[in-house]
Amino acid sequence: MATIRDVAKLAGVAPITASRVINTSGYASEEVRQRVRQAVEQLGYVPNSLARSLRSHQTLMLALILTDVTNPFWTTVARGVEDAASQAGFNVIFCNTDEAQEKQDRYLEMLIQKRVDGILLVPARSHAQSIRFIRQQNVPLVLLDRRLLGIDADIVRCDSEGGAYQLTRLLLGRGHRRIAILSGPPGVSSADDRVAGYCRAILEAGIPQPLIYRGEFTISSGYQMTCAALGAAAGSGRAVNAPSALFASNNFIAIGALKALHDSGVAVPDALSLAAFDDLPAATMIEPFLTVAVQPAYEMGRQATQLLLTRLNDAASAANTSVHRSFQEIILPVAIIERRSIRPPQIPVV
Amino acid sequence: MATIRDVAKLAGVAPITASRVINTSGYASEEVRQRVRQAVEQLGYVPNSLARSLRSHQTLMLALILTDVTNPFWTTVARGVEDAASQAGFNVIFCNTDEAQEKQDRYLEMLIQKRVDGILLVPARSHAQSIRFIRQQNVPLVLLDRRLLGIDADIVRCDSEGGAYQLTRLLLGRGHRRIAILSGPPGVSSADDRVAGYCRAILEAGIPQPLIYRGEFTISSGYQMTCAALGAAAGSGRAVNAPSALFASNNFIAIGALKALHDSGVAVPDALSLAAFDDLPAATMIEPFLTVAVQPAYEMGRQATQLLLTRLNDAASAANTSVHRSFQEIILPVAIIERRSIRPPQIPVV
């Protein structure tokens, strides 16, 4: 494989001059430019970014660590990240943790070995250790979607609490009193915030007993929680105890809920209302009908990346001065899209 | 950031000795081992893989270039790749071309700059230039899913022709005579092969006129082709010309077809039968009912990776001898899963 030395020799210049032409940095006469370019062409020279990065102390690579690439919400976030990054000349490495702490830590180790310039992290669990590791290695970090208890850091997230509050209010407004929330894992701030928003609305409405189910942000968990919600009522022997509305706290949980309701012969929205956080994948629904709270996923990715990039610049310019800058928290609004999955509750048939 | 020199100094050994401990290569006394490990711990040392790779001429990185990460078929392939790779100590970089030649070439350039050890490529179009580029750079390559005209290369793919033949036979066996295939882009071998298999079955059955629609492997294209197939019949003014069955040649086309049929009020399978290549994402269907030809996606990814890894070994061991090894073509079988989307055709109401 040809090196820049070969190129330089063939063009009859010094390596550093070839470098200047290739990177369009510094001066070079038009004549030299052409000779170098021709040599590059002729030898099929491709710069070695390992050597480049080793010398220049930057890799032009960012990492996005998220929990589930399968989920279109994250796919959209990723697109926002990629667009913003590539616009600034950065590449992005995507890593998938499946919500597993251990996978996350393996990836972090790998990424730091590769000396990525910055990390965007959707933390798998509230495990502060990983963040300390990144801090220790002096790699700029921006959190996405989830706060971490006791950790101050730059973060871009959505107003989960507010969105959940609004969505619950919507259900309450249609007359529902027995609303069950099917939520994500405790300790994940976005899950906790949605439960909090739900509870606020429920308590404000003077309903004494919230109905909270906690599981994972997955289809199967959504299925199980729905069965549990339906079954709890059956167990008590009185259908009047069944929730008249479900609040799925993410899109996958909503899909699981739909499956469970279908399997149980419960029609939406005729027999039961359903609302969800996050829109469903276009592929999922033959026809969208679910009333949802939508997060600006693309924008989340974009803004997080921009924040990270400014941090990189900060770090580069103020390499000597170790002024402790305050962290930034960007909270994006959530929009409610009303469709046709909510109706006033049926008068229960006892 | 600490270097191996710092570690060595703190442990009171030479850098090379520290290196040996860290990589568990070569000899080192237990006592030295401990001292080095402690120094690593104390300094928070993380090896610099840029320097490592620059020196050792291997990055332990593979690249998987595919056309649509959004499609669960490819997600599954990717998982197969990742599992096989990580088992051998390799990392995988995933790149998404969206079927765009230009994006593919940009990624290839980037990957070769990063000196990935090998490339798994789902070629976006039959553009031989890209492959020549990779060859010229001496990077081992395995194609996935799609042959390229006039290019000899290692490849792992499925028996698209045979699978399409079987699926078409299945439709024929139920009495269908007017079967339309909704296919992918011409020039993409898997698309062409499926059309070929379909044609073979159609012609064998003595049907003079195949009904072929060609588009993209996307939901919207599936939607459009379905409208065209239904509309062609409408245009001719005779419903008897409408196909009684559709053959969607991948999962996304099938989803588009389902949407279009739903929007047109055509019930599946009561009014029209539908069969598809690739299973639909679990998320898509509340309840799976589509009869499909399933490719062993995970296995494809796994085997392609293993083939690539053996090529790496070959290249490493026979660095001097330039014996031209013959290329390998691995063709995996396709399985038919019968569900409930096919019925004998209705007697057409004229």
Added chain:
DNA sequence: AATCTACATGGTAACGTTACCATAATATCA
């Protein structure tokens, strides 16, 4: 005529690691 600036090119060293070779002590063997 002296000074300055923009342009053009090159030399040397360094980034952090490991390949390769060398040395030496101890253990094993015939």
Added chain:
DNA sequence: TGATATTATGGTAACGTTACCATGTAGATT
């Protein structure tokens, strides 16, 4: 007892690039 492995450690150079500094020319400015 000498020869041969095995174990343990280190020195030097090189991987391919660019940062940093130096040099020189030509034209512009005083």
